[in-house]
Amino acid sequence: MTGSSQVQLSRRDLMAGAATGAGLLTIGAAALAAESAEAAAPQTDAGLIRAIVSVEVLVVYCYQQVLSSGKLTPATEHVIRQLLGHEHTHVDVLSAVLEELGQEPPDPPTSVEDADAELSVLHGSARLASLSSEEDCLRLLEQVEQLVQGAYYVSMSKLADVKLARTCASILGVEAQHYSALAGLLHPGDINKAVPSAFVEGSA
């Protein structure tokens, strides 16, 4: 096994944990534990935040790929750039937290193929490799926003540091706003699509 494949395995395990909460996080951490003693306790705040950052860097990668696809109108591109800026901030904020907790932030995906494989692990159906229109792009971003919402929501009940939980709630709020903005672009004037539920729990 190469070094890079070890990293990839870790990323996917982490994201599987982020997708489904405690159960698969344990599986992910077990895989990590063979390589890293620091991952032996999956329900630590560090483990939870690392799983979230794994999803956030995938989200950033997806936004970057969408922006470079050439499929967006200038008006949509303007909005997407703003949302990407927020996602960068989320990665920065939580990576700083991770470093304070003694862990390195996870690496981003290295290719479209890897990112699509990670989306699959997270039970997302959209694929970067099959973007052929602005609508495809917006639907994919809607989906990744729901995935990252799920990662935050699942972690809310598990984080021991309540101030960290507050930070995650603040970010969850913005991810929900992102979803509304994307749905607004996809379905102009349809408020039921933009704000579909009284409870934002994502798709984890």
Next chain:
Amino acid sequence: MVTEPAEADPACRRGLLRAAGLSLAGSAGLLLAACGGSHSSSSQASTTTTSGPVPDSLDAALLNHLLDLEHMGVAAYTAGIPLLSPAGRKDGQLFLTQELSHAGELGGLVKQAGGKPHKGRETYNLGHPRTEDDVLNLLHRIERAQINAYLDAIPKVSLGSTRAALAAVLANDAQHISVLRLSLGRRPIPTALVTGHE
């Protein structure tokens, strides 16, 4: 194995609350007149006896404060919707329904924390909004106050499951305020983290 009280069949409870919210929305026009009585005192809150982790006795008071704000939101949407444009009314009706769902959720959480859920007041001092912008600004202020209150409460409640429930509501209120800001001609998502000050 012990479980947190709030973990008990949340999907079932949430489904019931959502259904209650939808049916309440149909009679929203009657709500202000129908909701009477005074607030129950937070001192009435008490903890329940369970075999698992129990909510702190302060939880009921914190949750009732959030419920008070949701009641105010319901009152403001109910009073303000007639002053909105047709598109604004559609948004307002949806948000009113969702605020009612939030109130139902919080009422359930208060009960789980051993408290008695506050009822809405008979009247609220909502000022004298006359135009659509007046109403939108009023709703913006109330949604912002709610977000502030949720962010304040999340680190204080004792159960993780309650924190998650509050975050799910907060995020929906964040969507509300984003749409309201857009209607007011402001940047809909001005910051990367919701702070309750924007």
